[in-house]
Amino acid sequence: MADSPYIFEIDESNYEQIVLRGSFQVPILVDFWASWCQPCQMLMPVLAKLADEYQGKFILAKVNTEEQQAIAQQFGIRNIPNVKLFRDGQPVDEFAGALPENEIRAFLDRHLPRESDGTVAQAQQLLMGGDAQGARALPEQAREQDPANPRLALMLAQTCAAAGDVDGAEQVLDTLPADEQDNPETKMLRGQLFFERIAQQGTPGADPAARVEQSPDDSDARYRLAAQQIVTNDIAGALDNLLLVMQKDRKYGDDAARLALLKVFDMLGDDPAVNRYRARMFALLH
CATH class of the missing domain: 1.25.40.10 (Tetratricopeptide repeat domain)
Structure with a gap:
């Protein structure tokens, strides 16, 4: 392990060069560990094996938290083992505990470049x-x-x-x-497919926007218009229309508008708009 060109012991003298600067060239996997930590001792040989097997696709940087307390404190390390993946000078993902090898491989493969x-x-x-x-x-x-x-x-x-x-x-x-099912991109695409299906199920040749203009209280038309707006990335318009359906016709489609709103919130994740629209939805519920 000590002779591996892909594994480095990190201290304050080489931290910036290997972890921060190095991560602009290749992903750096930083293992925060301690000698008294039994799970750390279980994890270390697995990480070392993968570092050698991946042949430089990532570098394993080992930080002894007992000896390098300043580095550990910088990243708020309280429980170990803690493993962080650095890209372009920043931690982009992490895991805690002695995960099995197959889960660590999956973790790495989400981030490491592949020919395909x-x-x-x-x-x-x-x-x-x-x-x-x-x-x-x-x-x-x-x-x-x-x-x-x-x-x-x-x-x-x-x-x-x-x-x-x-x-x-x-x-x-x-x-x-x-x-990968909880990946933000996956959740976003699943949400888009959900609304694409709703949009496809409308009356062939019928424009929901025209239907809404002719009959503003047509809940089905407004619901399908909202689905169409999601597909075309008019998220704000879709949320406003779903809230309007929920306000005027809670029984439509067995509360379909509220369920669709929750689907959009899940798609948007941490987007600041979620809190605003969630508050408006809550006000309608109560």
Whole structure:
């Protein structure tokens, strides 16, 4: 372990060079540990094995919290083992405890570059250019060589959605491992598919905006208009319309407007708009 070119003992003299500056070149996995910590002793050989196996795709930096208290305090380390992944000078993800090897691999694979990531970028360019079918073919082919890359699956689902294949997109998302299901991108896409399906279920050829203009109290038209607005990224307009349906017609679709609002809140995550609209929803409920 001591002779590995991919593992470094960190102190104040090399912390900035290896962890901060180094993370602009390659991901740095920082293991905060102590000699008295039994889970730390269990975790260390697993991390060392992976560092050597990944052959420089990441660097393992070990911080003895007993000897390097200033560094540990800087990151608020209270419980160990604590492992943080640094990119571009900042911690971007972490885990605590002696996780099994397969979970650590999954943690690393979410962040480490893979050859097939180039396909994701190519597909994104085609998608932005309006070629949904061409974009879809790239991740489909690449997944045959690298089926474990979740970024390929997510891109494939996005291209399916862009082509109007909601069922196909949902089936692809269902193949993602459990730890990827809570990924913000996954949750956002699932929400978009939920509203895409609602928009598709409307009366063929009927424009919900025109229906709302003709009949402002038509709850079904306003609900489907909100779904259409989510699909076209008019989030504020959609939230306002869902609140209006909830205010005027709570019974519509077995409280469909409130449930849709919760779905949007889940899609938006930490967006500041969530608190504002959640407060408005709460006011209507009470």
